[in-house]
Amino acid sequence: MAQTAKRIGICVFSGTGNTLKCAKALEAALTERGISVKLHEIADGTETASERDLVICYPIYGFNMPRVMKPFCRNLTGGGNVWFLKTSGEPLRLNDNSSAEMIRILQKKGYAIKGEFHYIMPYNIVFRHTDALASLMLETAEKRISDAAKRIADGEETSIAAPLSAKLVSALCRVEHWFYPRNGRLFRVDPKKCVRCLKCVKNCPTKNITFEDGRFRFGKNCIGCVRCSFNCQTDAIKIGMIDFMRVNGPYDFTRDPGSARLGRYCKKSYERYFADKRD
Numbered sequence: 001m002a003q004t005a006k007r008i009g010i011c012v013f014s015g016t017g018n019t020l021k022c023a024k025a026l027e028a029a030l031t032e033r034g035i036s037v038k039l040h041e042i043a044d045g046t047e048t049a050s051e052r053d054l055v056i057c058y059p060i061y062g063f064n065m066p067r068v069m070k071p072f073c074r075n076l077t078g079g080g081n082v083w084f085l086k087t088s089g090e091p092l093r094l095n096d097n098s099s100a101e102m103i104r105i106l107q108k109k110g111y112a113i114k115g116e117f118h119y120i121m122p123y124n125i126v127f128r129h130t131d132a133l134a135s136l137m138l139e140t141a142e143k144r145i146s147d148a149a150k151r152i153a154d155g156e157e158t159s160i161a162a163p164l165s166a167k168l169v170s171a172l173c174r175v176e177h178w179f180y181p182r183n184g185r186l187f188r189v190d191p192k193k194c195v196r197c198l199k200c201v202k203n204c205p206t207k208n209i210t211f212e213d214g215r216f217r218f219g220k221n222c223i224g225c226v227r228c229s230f231n232c233q234t235d236a237i238k239i240g241m242i243d244f245m246r247v248n249g250p251y252d253f254t255r256d257p258g259s260a261r262l263g264r265y266c267k268k269s270y271e272r273y274f275a276d277k278r279d
């Protein structure tokens, strides 16, 4: 019989805030159900959480998890129940295998994998969604998160199934864990645009950016989260080989979700997602 959880740790890595918004909505929904929740923010993966039951939240990068999730999972010792909450920019099934590496690590440590919840949030790379669509994404996620909180509170299992195509694509794309630290060394700051606010230095989760003797230096610990370039107020940071996919500036999530229109890109998948009819 399903058990009711009493104390839960929500562990979240978020590059540009989308996943953190979802994690905070889940924290509020679980708290409303009388569950004691502690939210742990993951930065470079050296953190840990002492609660037995956990919800691990992360954004999908290249059909996989961000690299920091691996050391984070290796640090865990509680051996209780785990759910995943993940966000991504597109609702393709190719994203369905993204938790696989964490599942392998956690199962070896005796954790029971109970399921995962996947929400679509606006792209922080590739191209910009409109603000209205971003608002619709957040509104949709928040509604579904309250249902997720009930299922987690009841200890209910949800399925994690990935088609073979997702397994193959995520295995191939795991090369990005090798790529981002190298690509990070190619990041550059345009001195004509930069206003020396040093937000990028202060906010980098892996402390990979330094500013010394009037020069920015990018080290070898970049995880590709794009927090630096996304939040740069003058759009001064170029992100190496993936610069052509750079998206700059936060979304305005206060727009009317009712005015959201879908573009042509993956239209059918987005329609299925918003109608909650994912296959």
Ligand SMILES: Cc1cc2nc3c(=O)[nH]c(=O)nc-3n(C[C@H](O)[C@H](O)[C@H](O)COP(=O)(O)O)c2cc1C
Pocket (backbone or CB within 6 Å): 013, 014, 015, 016, 017, 018, 019, 020, 058, 059, 060, 061, 062, 063, 064, 087, 088, 089, 090, 091, 092, 095, 121, 122, 123, 124, 125, 224, 225, 226
């Ligand atoms: C390096 C990188 C790779 C990404 N790869 C994918 C992907 O494979 N599939 C996808 O749907 N979205 C992808 N995205 C989009 C993010 O998953 C999405 O915008 C997410 O909500 C960002 O969450 P955050 O704001 O918490 O960092 C990628 C984003 C980045 C920065």
